[in-house]
Amino acid sequence: MMAHDQRPLAEADEIPTGLVWEEGEPAEAGEAPRPDDTEARGEAQEAPRGAEGEAVQGTVVPAPEAGEAATPKRPLLDDINARLRARLESWHTYALLAWSRRWQTAEAYIQDPDLYEEIAEEANAEIYRRRAAVAKKLDRAKIRRDEAQVKLLSEELAMLERRRVSAMKIDALTLRARGGRLARQSALPVCVAVGPVVALFAGGMWWPLLAYPVAWAWLAVQGHAIAVAEGATEVTEVQEKTRVLAPPQGGASFASPGAPQGAAAAAVVGASEAENTILSRLTDWSKAASGRGLAGVTPASPTIDALGIRVVLTTTGRLTPEALDKKLGAIRAALAVPKGVRTDLSPGDVGDQAVLRIRTRTPERDMTWRPDRQGIGLDIDTGRPVALPKGRMLIAGTSGAGKSVLLRVLMAEALCAREPTAVVYLDGKGEESALWKGKVRIANTPREILSVLCELGAESDARSQIMQEQGVATWTPTAERPRIVVVVDEGAEIVAMDDPDDDLDLIKRLRPLASMGRSRGIDLKWATQKPAIGEGIPSQLAGVMQDRIALRTAGRKENNLVLGSDWSSHELELGGFALASVPGRGPGQAPIQVWDLSDDSTVLGLPDAEPWRHLPRGGAPEAPPEADGEAPRGAGGVPPVLRAALTLSEGARGVTGAEIAAGCGMDLVDMQEELRAAGVLGGRFVNADGNQVRGYRRDALEQAASRYEE
Ligand SMILES: Nc1ncnc2c1ncn2[C@@H]1O[C@H](COP(=O)(O)OP(=O)(O)OP(=O)(O)O)[C@@H](O)[C@H]1O
Numbered sequence: 001m002m003a004h005d006q007r008p009l010a011e012a013d014e015i016p017t018g019l020v021w022e023e024g025e026p027a028e029a030g031e032a033p034r035p036d037d038t039e040a041r042g043e044a045q046e047a048p049r050g051a052e053g054e055a056v057q058g059t060v061v062p063a064p065e066a067g068e069a070a071t072p073k074r075p076l077l078d079d080i081n082a083r084l085r086a087r088l089e090s091w092h093t094y095a096l097l098a099w100s101r102r103w104q105t106a107e108a109y110i111q112d113p114d115l116y117e118e119i120a121e122e123a124n125a126e127i128y129r130r131r132a133a134v135a136k137k138l139d140r141a142k143i144r145r146d147e148a149q150v151k152l153l154s155e156e157l158a159m160l161e162r163r164r165v166s167a168m169k170i171d172a173l174t175l176r177a178r179g180g181r182l183a184r185q186s187a188l189p190v191c192v193a194v195g196p197v198v199a200l201f202a203g204g205m206w207w208p209l210l211a212y213p214v215a216w217a218w219l220a221v222q223g224h225a226i227a228v229a230e231g232a233t234e235v236t237e238v239q240e241k242t243r244v245l246a247p248p249q250g251g252a253s254f255a256s257p258g259a260p261q262g263a264a265a266a267a268v269v270g271a272s273e274a275e276n277t278i279l280s281r282l283t284d285w286s287k288a289a290s291g292r293g294l295a296g297v298t299p300a301s302p303t304i305d306a307l308g309i310r311v312v313l314t315t316t317g318r319l320t321p322e323a324l325d326k327k328l329g330a331i332r333a334a335l336a337v338p339k340g341v342r343t344d345l346s347p348g349d350v351g352d353q354a355v356l357r358i359r360t361r362t363p364e365r366d367m368t369w370r371p372d373r374q375g376i377g378l379d380i381d382t383g384r385p386v387a388l389p390k391g392r393m394l395i396a397g398t399s400g401a402g403k404s405v406l407l408r409v410l411m412a413e414a415l416c417a418r419e420p421t422a423v424v425y426l427d428g429k430g431e432e433s434a435l436w437k438g439k440v441r442i443a444n445t446p447r448e449i450l451s452v453l454c455e456l457g458a459e460s461d462a463r464s465q466i467m468q469e470q471g472v473a474t475w476t477p478t479a480e481r482p483r484i485v486v487v488v489d490e491g492a493e494i495v496a497m498d499d500p501d502d503d504l505d506l507i508k509r510l511r512p513l514a515s516m517g518r519s520r521g522i523d524l525k526w527a528t529q530k531p532a533i534g535e536g537i538p539s540q541l542a543g544v545m546q547d548r549i550a551l552r553t554a555g556r557k558e559n560n561l562v563l564g565s566d567w568s569s570h571e572l573e574l575g576g577f578a579l580a581s582v583p584g585r586g587p588g589q590a591p592i593q594v595w596d597l598s599d600d601s602t603v604l605g606l607p608d609a610e611p612w613r614h615l616p617r618g619g620a621p622e623a624p625p626e627a628d629g630e631a632p633r634g635a636g637g638v639p640p641v642l643r644a645a646l647t648l649s650e651g652a653r654g655v656t657g658a659e660i661a662a663g664c665g666m667d668l669v670d671m672q673e674e675l676r677a678a679g680v681l682g683g684r685f686v687n688a689d690g691n692q693v694r695g696y697r698r699d700a701l702e703q704a705a706s707r708y709e710e
Pocket residue numbers: 367397398399400401402403404405406529574575576577593594595596597598
């Protein structure tokens with residue numbers, strides 16, 4: 001009935017655009033008018049009139065949107081806009097992702113929990129270096145007999161020995177270091193955020209504002225790369241999933257990783273927080289491993305025992321259990337294994353399987369050292385004693401790792417051994433020596449150490465001669481010439497003392513002991529906190545010290561220097577856990593828990609023993625009496641040192657000072673003084689090998705002796 005003539009009103013009667021006149025009967029009263037039609041209906045009273053002047057019936061209604069259905073352009077544009085908006089939103093999310101990751105990394109770097117320890121270590125090392133330098137100067141001054149310098153340097157040394165780095169200073173240094181890290185990490189973002197605004201207002205330059213879109217785009221690209229690397233090409237909000245763990249069976253077995261999510265939400269009773277995190281990641285393995293290059297690794301149900309978590313990993317595709325070793329870092333990251341917790345991979349029962357052990361627990365064992373204990377400690381996995389081979393050994397460990405305790409165990413083991421064994425203790429620090437008086441031969445000062453090394457050199461030569469005479473290749477220790485365990489507590493002290501220019505060529509004397517001592521029953525145990533070659537390990541010794549023990553080392557670098565990259569001694573716990581690179585033990589094996597001999601009274605209770613001294617071969621002179629007694633004169637009043645020098649140089653053109661000192665069991669410097677008092681000065685002579693060496697010429701010795709006989 002209604003013939004609608006729709007014309008825009010503006011065109012017809014100058015009614016505002018957006019409204020049209022709709023001919024026909026006005027809307028029924030009952031019809032709900034559109035809210036914005038009120039004005040329009042008012043206008044209807046003055047509606048246009050027909051040609052004859054009669055009112056034309058109709059209503060003003062809003063105009064349909066221009067071209068709504070008439071053209072496909074609009075939906076296309078809407079579609080493009082929607083897509084663009086979605087793209088921008090997702091790239092913006094990528095940018096936010098990259099920013100949050102960057103900030104997380106920066107935060108972890110700034111709040112690094114190891115920083116305090118590193119700074120404390122560095123501060124202590126600085127004092128230690130200064131102490132070593134002053135001690136060295138002091139020794140030289142003593143040798144020169146420069147009393148004024150000796151007094152000054154002794155005071156300085158005493159002051160340095162008393163000095164301790166206070167906790168407050170370490171706190172302040174740590175705070176400063178963290179502040180520096182924060183400043184460095186924030187410098188670039190702050191420049192990007194503030195720089196363009198400053199440039200705009202201060203310099204009137206608009207183009208630095210381009211830094212904002214550039215930085216945004218850069219972050220978005222980074223964020224996209226992160227999302228792709230992590231296996232999520234779409235950025236979505238990560239939902240916290242509930243832990244899925246089946247009820248423990250037989251004490252400790254958990255749901256397989258393939259179990260449906262959300263089946264159970266309880267943490268495992270009795271498991272620590274770290275263990276629960278690891279277990280939950282194993283349960284949700286596909287997510288934990290995503291983007292870490294662990295495709296082809298499937299964990300079975302984990303179990304917990306006295307040593308921690310054990311899980312069998314099955315490999316598929318081209319991945320082999322052996323290749324898993326290289327992915328251990330990625331596995332640790334996927335499972336969020338805490339830093340100090342050790343992980344070991346060993347072959348499984350089936351060819352494509354490996355067993356991953358996450359050592360979150362240490363079984364309770366009585367580790368106190370007693371004389372009946374075997375070896376240096378227990379393998380923490382098997383609980384069996386670990387005995388180390390005899391011979392030279394390098395021992396490394398950071399401060400507090402347990403070197404001194406391990407050395408105590410080695411020395412106590414030697415003192416209680418059935419085989420005749422003596423201990424020589426070269427303790428440059430001098431801290432432990434008091435405990436061992438009357439049990440082992442002790443040398444603390446450079447002169448004492450030099451003297452002992454001369455004796456050891458002479459002993460080694462004597463044994464070599466005896467072995468040649470007997471036609472044997474290995475020394476069998478006897479009560480007269482026992483096995484000698486030479487323990488160096490802190491090798492860096494010896495390195496610092498060494499000064500070949502001043503006749504203190506300690507390292508030169510140690511090298512033959514390290515290289516040839518093993519077959520002659522002389523075992524050098526070299527311990528150091530600083531495993532860098534030249535600092536704590538002399539290059540002359542590094543090559544020959546193949547058997548090595550590392551307690552906890554300061555970091556990966558130190559671990560690699562001592563044991564090699566297959567090992568992880570830097571992840572060991574502090575205080576008595578060690579890895580041993582010796583025949584029969586490899587990187588795949590569990591650490592050794594060292595017997596605990598930190599109790600001083602146990603050391604004091606060890607049996608006393610006559611400290612070792614070199615025994616010259618038959619007919620050699622006796623050691624002169626101690627300094628307070630007047631040296632007895634021999635036949636014709638010849639001083640014993642001169643007599644010894646004459647005996648030792650028989651048939652030769654001369655004899656070295658070290659040989660005389662060793663032959664007499666004397667300190668080198670004391671021996672030199674006594675010979676000087678007897679009228680003999682050092683010089684050079686040609687030895688049996690035809691080389692010019694420093695020492696005492698035979699003719700000079702004879703001349704001096706003849707003066708006494710006269
Ligand atoms: N085998 C062990 N069993 C139990 N506790 C140990 C063991 N070894 C070391 N510790 C603990 O660690 C502490 C530090 O050990 P130790 O003094 O031997 O370290 P260190 O490596 O010699 O350190 P530094 O080089 O700073 O002297 C000891 O006081 C002791 O409490």
